[in-house]
Amino acid sequence: MKDVAKRAGVSVATVSNVLSGDKPVRADSREQVMAAVEALNYRVNPAASYLRSGRSKIVAAIVPALDNPFFPTILAAVEAGCQKDGYELIVASSGNQPQIEDARIAALLQWKPAGFIVIPCAGELKARKQIEAARIPLVFADRSPDGAPSDFVEIDNVAAGAAAARHLVQLGHRSITVCTPSLTVRNLQERIAGVAQVLAEFGAQPLVVETGLGGAPELLPGSAETQIAEASAIIALMNTTTLQVLASLNRSGRSVPHDVSLVGFDDYSWMPVARPSITAVRQPVEQIGRLAWAQLLERINGASGAPVHRQLPVELVLRNSTAAPAAGMAQAFGGAELLTVGKRR
Amino acid sequence: MKDVAKRAGVSVATVSNVLSGDKPVRADSREQVMAAVEALNYRVNPAASYLRSGRSKIVAAIVPALDNPFFPTILAAVEAGCQKDGYELIVASSGNQPQIEDARIAALLQWKPAGFIVIPCAGELKARKQIEAARIPLVFADRSPDGAPSDFVEIDNVAAGAAAARHLVQLGHRSITVCTPSLTVRNLQERIAGVAQVLAEFGAQPLVVETGLGGAPELLPGSAETQIAEASAIIALMNTTTLQVLASLNRSGRSVPHDVSLVGFDDYSWMPVARPSITAVRQPVEQIGRLAWAQLLERINGASGAPVHRQLPVELVLRNSTAAPAAGMAQAFGGAELLTVGKRR
DNA sequence: CTGAAAGCGCTAACAA
DNA sequence: TTGTTAGCGCTTTCAG
Numbered sequence: 001m002k003d004v005a006k007r008a009g010v011s012v013a014t015v016s017n018v019l020s021g022d023k024p025v026r027a028d029s030r031e032q033v034m035a036a037v038e039a040l041n042y043r044v045n046p047a048a049s050y051l052r053s054g055r056s057k058i059v060a061a062i063v064p065a066l067d068n069p070f071f072p073t074i075l076a077a078v079e080a081g082c083q084k085d086g087y088e089l090i091v092a093s094s095g096n097q098p099q100i101e102d103a104r105i106a107a108l109l110q111w112k113p114a115g116f117i118v119i120p121c122a123g124e125l126k127a128r129k130q131i132e133a134a135r136i137p138l139v140f141a142d143r144s145p146d147g148a149p150s151d152f153v154e155i156d157n158v159a160a161g162a163a164a165a166r167h168l169v170q171l172g173h174r175s176i177t178v179c180t181p182s183l184t185v186r187n188l189q190e191r192i193a194g195v196a197q198v199l200a201e202f203g204a205q206p207l208v209v210e211t212g213l214g215g216a217p218e219l220l221p222g223s224a225e226t227q228i229a230e231a232s233a234i235i236a237l238m239n240t241t242t243l244q245v246l247a248s249l250n251r252s253g254r255s256v257p258h259d260v261s262l263v264g265f266d267d268y269s270w271m272p273v274a275r276p277s278i279t280a281v282r283q284p285v286e287q288i289g290r291l292a293w294a295q296l297l298e299r300i301n302g303a304s305g306a307p308v309h310r311q312l313p314v315e316l317v318l319r320n321s322t323a324a325p326a327a328g329m330a331q332a333f334g335g336a337e338l339l340t341v342g343k344r345r
Numbered sequence: 346m347k348d349v350a351k352r353a354g355v356s357v358a359t360v361s362n363v364l365s366g367d368k369p370v371r372a373d374s375r376e377q378v379m380a381a382v383e384a385l386n387y388r389v390n391p392a393a394s395y396l397r398s399g400r401s402k403i404v405a406a407i408v409p410a411l412d413n414p415f416f417p418t419i420l421a422a423v424e425a426g427c428q429k430d431g432y433e434l435i436v437a438s439s440g441n442q443p444q445i446e447d448a449r450i451a452a453l454l455q456w457k458p459a460g461f462i463v464i465p466c467a468g469e470l471k472a473r474k475q476i477e478a479a480r481i482p483l484v485f486a487d488r489s490p491d492g493a494p495s496d497f498v499e500i501d502n503v504a505a506g507a508a509a510a511r512h513l514v515q516l517g518h519r520s521i522t523v524c525t526p527s528l529t530v531r532n533l534q535e536r537i538a539g540v541a542q543v544l545a546e547f548g549a550q551p552l553v554v555e556t557g558l559g560g561a562p563e564l565l566p567g568s569a570e571t572q573i574a575e576a577s578a579i580i581a582l583m584n585t586t587t588l589q590v591l592a593s594l595n596r597s598g599r600s601v602p603h604d605v606s607l608v609g610f611d612d613y614s615w616m617p618v619a620r621p622s623i624t625a626v627r628q629p630v631e632q633i634g635r636l637a638w639a640q641l642l643e644r645i646n647g648a649s650g651a652p653v654h655r656q657l658p659v660e661l662v663l664r665n666s667t668a669a670p671a672a673g674m675a676q677a678f679g680g681a682e683l684l685t686v687g688k689r690r
Numbered sequence: 691c692t693g694a695a696a697g698c699g700c701t702a703a704c705a706a
Numbered sequence: 707t708t709g710t711t712a713g714c715g716c717t718t719t720c721a722g
Contacts, residue, residue: 001699011709016701026707043455047392047401048699051714056392058435066424067631072417079411079438083449088456090403091436093424104428110388111433246618268615273591275620286412346715356693361717371691393715396698693722699714706709 001044007036019044050112059296060108062092062101064121070239070266070285071119074141077289078117085297087114094121096213102127109134115296120145122184137299141292143187149307151299153292156311157187160281161194161235163316164263165206167279168233169198172324173261177231178206179224179241181213191237191265207231211244220248228252231260232325239266242278257323267317276320284312346389352381364389395457403433404641405453409441409466415584415611415630416464419486422634423462430642432459439466441558447472454479460641465490467529482644486637488532494652496644498637501656502532505626506539506580508661509608510551512624513578514543517669518606522576523551524569524586526558536582536610552576556589565593573597576605577670584611587623602668612662621665629657 005012017023018033050056063071082089094101105127115137125145139151229252236242242264267282350357362368363378395401408416427434439446450472460482470490484496574597581587587609612627
């Protein structure tokens with residue numbers, strides 16, 4: 001910077017002012033500086049800048065996993081925002097372990113990021129206090145931990161669960177099995193509540209099966225395997241769960257939607273292509289990330305005020321994995337696929 | 346740090362020595378320091394540390410996209426390595442645009458990361474010179490740009506293409522259509538070469554169709570759409586391409602594997618669950634990331650020597666999307682699904 | 691083995 | 707509008 005100043009015939013302070021744009025600088029000084037910057041191919045050292053000013057142009061994000069495409073898709077939108085607004089994005093994965101989550105946040109905190117985007121892996125988030133104590137803007141995406149509200153972007157989980165359930169109920173199902181990777185995550189609890197709400201109108205309640213977060217679709221607890229095999233209608237609460245259920249159904253030789261109807265969560269590009277294609281609740285994943293970034297940026301720029309809680313609507317995409325219960329007469333002839341192919345899509 | 350020093354009754358230099366572990370410190374001094382660190386809940390400021398030492402504990406990664414699960418899966422392994430070895434990971438996406446790629450790398454360079462992991466989006470990588478000029482360790486993963494070799498972890502692309510082709514040839518196919526998202530990426534070129542090699546033995550050559558990197562499987566150039574509809578055996582060179590092809594095949598009403606055989610690339614969890622399940626080349630994605638990190642860490646720790654080029658083997662996972670050509674007598678009766686279900690898997 | 695002191699590159703007061 | 711200067715928190719000589 002000293003070299004730039006010398007070459008431009010100004011002081012380092014002026015160079016700084018030109019580069020930061022904070023203070024007014026005479027047009028010709030600015031030009032001199034810019035020319036020198038260009039000639040010397042100079043770039044400010046962001047670490048030194050942060051050290052002095054206390055403000056860094058980095059944003060930290062922590063997600064439960066990077067090998068589940070749902071989270072990186074959110075990050076893709078956040079990263080695009082960062083790129084647009086001149087921030088760098090540090091990414092950490094908690095691996096669905098609260099301990100690691102806390103440790104990672106503590107480590108990220110040392111960099112005093114301008115903001116935090118957190119997709120917590122469980123209801124309790126101890127490290128939250130530390131982020132707040134450091135007065136670093138914080139936005140939760142997809143899920144929020146227990147405790148006082150913060151800025152938070154999610155979908156309307158109750159409505160999402162209810163939509164899936166209502167669809168099945170309208171087809172004639174009264175007995176619904178809900179498969180969830182975990183019972184400790186709030187958004188999943190709410191989806192279950194949505195299902196329960198709808199079933200309650202008929203004096204019924206969902207059977208909830210915990211299938212685990214583990215990646216491999218081959219491994220399911222024995223009880224889950226049985227319960228899935230005995231279900232006549234299933235709502236899978238996460239993308240990975242949908243796959244687990246499908247694999248389990250294959251193992252037990254149950255046919256979709258003839259023997260069992262299936263509603264998936266998260267609309268992935270393979271779902272329309274699967275046979276039968278999968279009816280699913282489509283989340284606006286990219287939008288979650290975009291809005292989370294927008295909200296964080298506002299806070300970084302000093303917006304104060306009450307926590308903002310955005311709940312985005314979901315769409316139920318009707319495809320061919322759901323049908324009336326097998327007991328119904330409509331099913332007596334013809335495969336399920338034939339039955340629905342023309343009707344939907 | 347001054348506070349810690351005071352509380353421990355030593356100088357800041359000693360605190361630094363304890364914390365960095367670089368220089369020997371008497372055991373009791375060390376204990377005093379650690380106690381003070383604990384009591385004050387002190388953490389070193391990594392930016393200040395870097396500013397002084399010129400060494401930062403951050404690693405930068407740039408990938409073509411974050412909304413294609415292939416790249417985040419590699420990043421997941423890299424992130425795990427970073428976490429284990431005490432580095433933070435800055436992630437950037439080039440969005441498959443060489444211009445942005447260069448700009449992002451230039452920006453990341455300002456942080457003087459300890460190392461770079463790059464998955465380039467095209468053959469030319471201008472910014473490579475800058476990374477090398479800054480003497481920052483650099484490892485390419487999945488693909489390498491044109492030019493002098495560097496540390497590089499990839500699969501054996503020629504063998505992968507050949508394996509897919511050989512499988513189809515053994516089933517009796519001689520006419521093979523290769524669908525590739527792009528022609529400018531080296532690893533895809535090599536896969537095509539692998540296919541061509543095998544076909545050459547029979548005096549044939551593949552028909553290569555460029556389907557584009559765009560996300561939406563609905564949109565394909567008209568010519569591609571036609572060529573896919575007319576194919577009898579298709580090799581799709583990327584995960585997204587597999588989906589594009591499947592969607593296109595659906596539109597044209599072609600049945601897999603009865604009318605057309607399909608070999609996919611990248612073995613995703615939905616492939617076994619699709620109907621028919623998809624025969625695919627399985628890449629050791631997680632291993633690519635793990636080895637890339639291992640290699641980078643060695644360089645960060647000062648390893649010198651010739652560029653290391655690792656080529657990992659792939660597996661061809663046989664499922665039900667491939668069969669003998671429809672002209673064959675074996676196909677005369679029975680649906681494709683029935684025909685193969687029992688044989689494979 | 692330990693301490694004193696210089697200074698990494700920058701920004702923010704303050705003075706001009 | 708600009709320049710001078712102090713110092714952000716740390717690591718690294720260099721003496722002791």
